[in-house]
Amino acid sequence: MSNEEKEQKFQEQIDSNGHIEPKDFMPEGYRNNLIRQISQHAHSEVIGMQPEANWITRAPSLRSKQILLAKIQDEGGHGLYLYSAAETLGISREEMIEQLHAGKAKYSNIFNYPTLNWADIGAIGWLVDGAAIVNQVSLQRTSFGPYSRAMVRICKEESFHQRQGYEIMAKMMAGTKDQQAMAQDAMNRWWWPALMMFGPHDTDSPHSKDAMKWRIKRETNDELRQKFIDKTIPQAELIGLTVPDADLKLDKKTGRYAYGKINWEEFHRVIKGDGPCNKQRISHHIKTHEKGEWVREAAQAYKQKKVKKEQVLTA
Numbered sequence: 663m664s665n666e667e668k669e670q671k672f673q674e675q676i677d678s679n680g681h682i683e684p685k686d687f688m689p690e691g692y693r694n695n696l697i698r699q700i701s702q703h704a705h706s707e708v709i710g711m712q713p714e715a716n717w718i719t720r721a722p723s724l725r726s727k728q729i730l731l732a733k734i735q736d737e738g739g740h741g742l743y744l745y746s747a748a749e750t751l752g753i754s755r756e757e758m759i760e761q762l763h764a765g766k767a768k769y770s771n772i773f774n775y776p777t778l779n780w781a782d783i784g785a786i787g788w789l790v791d792g793a794a795i796v797n798q799v800s801l802q803r804t805s806f807g808p809y810s811r812a813m814v815r816i817c818k819e820e821s822f823h824q825r826q827g828y829e830i831m832a833k834m835m836a837g838t839k840d841q842q843a844m845a846q847d848a849m850n851r852w853w854w855p856a857l858m859m860f861g862p863h864d865t866d867s868p869h870s871k872d873a874m875k876w877r878i879k880r881e882t883n884d885e886l887r888q889k890f891i892d893k894t895i896p897q898a899e900l901i902g903l904t905v906p907d908a909d910l911k912l913d914k915k916t917g918r919y920a921y922g923k924i925n926w927e928e929f930h931r932v933i934k935g936d937g938p939c940n941k942q943r944i945s946h947h948i949k950t951h952e953k954g955e956w957v958r959e960a961a962q963a964y965k966q967k968k969v970k971k972e973q974v975l976t977a
C-alpha cells in the first residue's frame with residue numbers, strides 16, 4: 663500500500679469511530695500530537711499531587727486526611743497509566759521526564775497556584791477535578807485506543823474526587839462566617855484558572871484543527887469550557903457561593919451562561935513558567951526524582967534477576 667492509501671485507511675478507521683492501536687499505521691503528526699498531549703496530561707497528574715500534598719498533615723480530621731491521601735494516590739496512578747499509554751507510541755518515560763525537567767513539556771496551568779488554606783483543597787477537588795472530568799469524559803472517546811481506555815478508568819476515580827471537593831466546600835459554607843469567607847476566597851482565586859484549564863479559545867488553539875480531524879479531541883476547548891461553566895454555576899449557587907464574574911448571564915432558552923473575559927495574558931505567563939509556584943513545582947519534582955533513583959535501580963535489578971531465573975528454569 664502507498665503512504666497515501668495508508669493515510670486514507672487510517673482516516674476511514676477514525677471516521678467510523680474506530681480505535682487506532684499502537685502497532686497500526688499512523689501519520690507522524692498524529693503520533694507527535696498524541697505524545698505531546700498524553701505526556702503533558704501525565705505530567706499534570708503527577709505535578710498536581712504537590713498542591714494537595716501540602717495539606718495532608720493539616721487536614722482537619724482523620725476522615726478528611728484518609729480521603730485526601732487516597733485521592734492524591736489516585737492522581738499518581740493516573741500519571742502512571744498515562745505515561746504507559748504514551749510509551750506505546752515510542753517515547754520512553756525517561757525522555758518524557760527529561761522534557762518536563764528541561765521545560766520542554768508543559769503541565770496544566772492550574773498546578774502553579776498555591777494552596778493557602780483548607781478551602782483550597784475543596785476548590786481543587788470541586789473545580790479542578792470537575793474541569794478535568796468534563797475534559798476527560800470527552801476523551802474517553804478519543805481515537806487512540808490506550809489513551810481512551812486509560813480515560814475510562816480515570817474518569818471513575820475523578821468523579822469521586824469532584825464530590826470530595828464539593829463536600830468540603832458545602833461543609834464550609836454551612837459553617838461559621840469565617841469558614842464561609844475562606845470558601846468564597848478559594849472560589850475567587852480558583853475559578854478563573856480553572857476556566858483556563860480548557861486551553862485557549864478555539865480560534866487561538868493551534869493544535870485543535872488536526873486534533874479534531876483525527877478525533878484525538880472530540881469536543882473543542884470552548885465547547886468543553888462552556889459545559890463546565892453551565893454545570894458548575896448551579897452547584898455554586900446551591901451552597902451559597904458567588905461566582906466571581908460580573909458578566910455572567912444565563913440564557914434561559916439554551917440554559918447556557920455568557921461569561922466574562924478570561925485573562926489570557928496571565929494564562930500565557932503561567933504556562934511559560936512565570937506563575938506563582940512554577941519554580942517550586944519543578945524543583946520539587948527534580949529533587950524527588952533524583953532521590954528515587956535507588957528505587958528505580960532496585961526495581962530494574964529485581965526484574966533482571968527474575969528474567970534470569972525464568973531463563974534457567976525453562977532451559
Ligand code: FAQ
Pocket residue numbers: 698699702703704706707708709710711714737768769770771772786790791794797858859860861862866867868869870873883933
Ligand atoms: N495548561 O492548541 P492548544 C487534572 C498549551 S488533569 C498548560 O489548545 P491542545 C487531574 C498547549 O499544551 C489536568 N498548557 O493545545 C488532577 C499548547 O502548548 P504546546 C490536565 C496548556 O493540547 C486534578 C498551547 O497551550 N488535563 O487536573 C493548557 O490541543 C487534581 C496551545 O493550546 C489534561 O491535560 C493548560 N491548561 O489542547 C490531578 C487533559 N491548555 O504543547 C491532580 C488532556 C493549553 O504546543 C489534582 N489535554 N495549553 O507547547 C487536553 O485535553 C489538551 O491538551 C488541552 C489543550 C485541552 C489541555
